[in-house]
Amino acid sequence: MPQTWQMLDYLATDYAGAVKDGAIVSASEYAEMREFATTARQRIQALPSNAARPALLTQADQLVALVNAKAPAARVSQQAHALAAALLKAYPIPTAPDHAPNLARGAALYQARCAACHGATGHGDGPAGRQLDPRPVDFTDPTRADQRSPLSLYEVISQGVEGTAMASFADQLSVADRWALAYYVGSLAYSRQSAAGASMWQHQRSARAQIAGLKELSQTRVDQLSPALGTKQARAIVGYLRAHPEALQSALGGLPLARGRIEASVSAYKAGAKAEATQLALSAYLDGVEPVEPLLNARDSALRARLETAMGAYRTALSKGAPLQSITQQADAVDGLLAQAQAVTAETAADPSSTFIGAYTILVREGLEALLIVVALLAFLRKAERPMQVRYVHAGWMLALVAGGITWALARYAISISGAGRELTEGLSSLFAAIVLLSVGLWMHQKSMGGRWQAYLKEKMAGALDRRSAWFLLGLAFISVYREVFETILFYAALWSEGQGIWLLGGIVAGMLTLALIAWVLLRTSRRLPIAQFFSASSILIAVLAIVLTGKGVAALQEAGWVSVTVAPWPRVELLGLYATWQTLLAQVAVVVLLGAGFIFNLYRDHHRRRARTAAGPVPMEQDV
Structure with missing residues (x-):
């Protein structure tokens, strides 16, 4: 697939040298263009079947027809670029570097690997290049450069160009080096406009609207931006960003x-x-x-x-x-x-005290919900006299911390977590946890009534908890903690870049001590509660958490664009999962209705059982299941 994309990109750029005003100006070039169009079509036909391939073949047929008809260069270029973009969408390949390329490294590689043919300044006039046919590309020609993206140049460096002296460097240069070289070469035609581009990029919103990150920049061509920005401004901005890709990050x-x-x-x-x-x-x-x-x-x-x-x-x-x-x-x-x-x-740099307070409040705010769920699980197991199952809860929250660390490492060194990905992760995990807590809250409320906890502990706990429920507890502890860890590490990543590492760590330690103190107080308090009261209090706490997480989950899906937003006239209190939108409120009302219906049903069942027991006379507790 990369070779097919490269072929289309090459055709879009070089067709103008083969046909002008409907007449062939270079028979050899035109023959090559026809060959490229036909070969690209054949290669698309040979790709694995998917829903997009029929449309790709239609576009390829149109491109072949345009080339055969000696259509205007602008029309052929537009069709070839459109087909190449659709091909990337249907059959994705890596299209951008993981990090901003090192232009100094790219410049050194160019002088060592490319200058002999392309010239020290990129004019295509190197000593070895003068003997070649066809001659090496002049990288400083803005008309040709306007139609090339860094991805175009990267693929040429990686694949080479058949029928020319341009060989593949895939085995000689690393991926990072090839991207560095591609960005450097792609900046040569715009070096004079780069300074002006820096000012445009900083102050013109219309320019900022075009390019969001390295993925877009790596596929951006000047001729794409010209309709919106004008050719002069587009060249200046592209020149600046290719020479300084770190500005995007x-x-x-x-x-x-x-x-x-x-x-x-x-x-x-x-x-x-x-x-x-x-x-x-x-x-x-x-x-x-x-x-x-x-x-x-x-x-x-x-x-x-x-x-x-x-x-x-x-x-x-x-x-x-x-x-x-x-x-x-x-x-x-x-x-x-x-x-x-x-x-x-x-x-400028954040005040040390604000960094400390920010780190402290973030951890306490984000960690409190997870802490309450984990503490409730631990207290329940101790009340149930099941100390062997406590390890599953501990394993769940510990694995969540490890997973959070891995998430941070991947986000920092390997992948970029998109905004949508982050919000969807938070939203869906919150709603999943809310659903689980809803069922747990109703179950605990049921067991708090009429002494039913005693029969449950005597006849159900030993079997069910050993087999399935232990893993259920591990899963609930994991998802409850991971969703908070996922959020927290992203907050800390931003604060860490402020250069106040010591104060940030101090805030984290203070937050951890606060959460530990809260956990100790809650566990101590739970030991003193009669088990029926414990079940009752825990059911209420877990029900409240289900309502809070429902609000947070829907709010995250709103931010991801999955749910619409209708502003409502009340305050926003995120700690309570209260957001000023009707969608979050209605979702929470639905959970309240379910909880209310469940609690009323439990009361009705308990009342009915009591009446039946009174009518039948005393029965052993073990039969009250």
């Missing part, structure tokens, strides 16, 4: 991107492209705000909450086709909040 870069995409969403809505406008608005949050959210939350959590709600309401208004005036007003309100957030996060 700045933690503070997301808010200008978000502002640009909100502006672009309004323009798309005005043009009648409602779906595109909604997608741009979602990208503004997931690609722009989400990466900066932990830092913003540590600096001004109230502003972060208002921003999330406003952006969710704006997306819903777009999807429902609200009047343009209303859309514009909401977009202006969102932009104002983004500007405030940009000012807050643009401050």
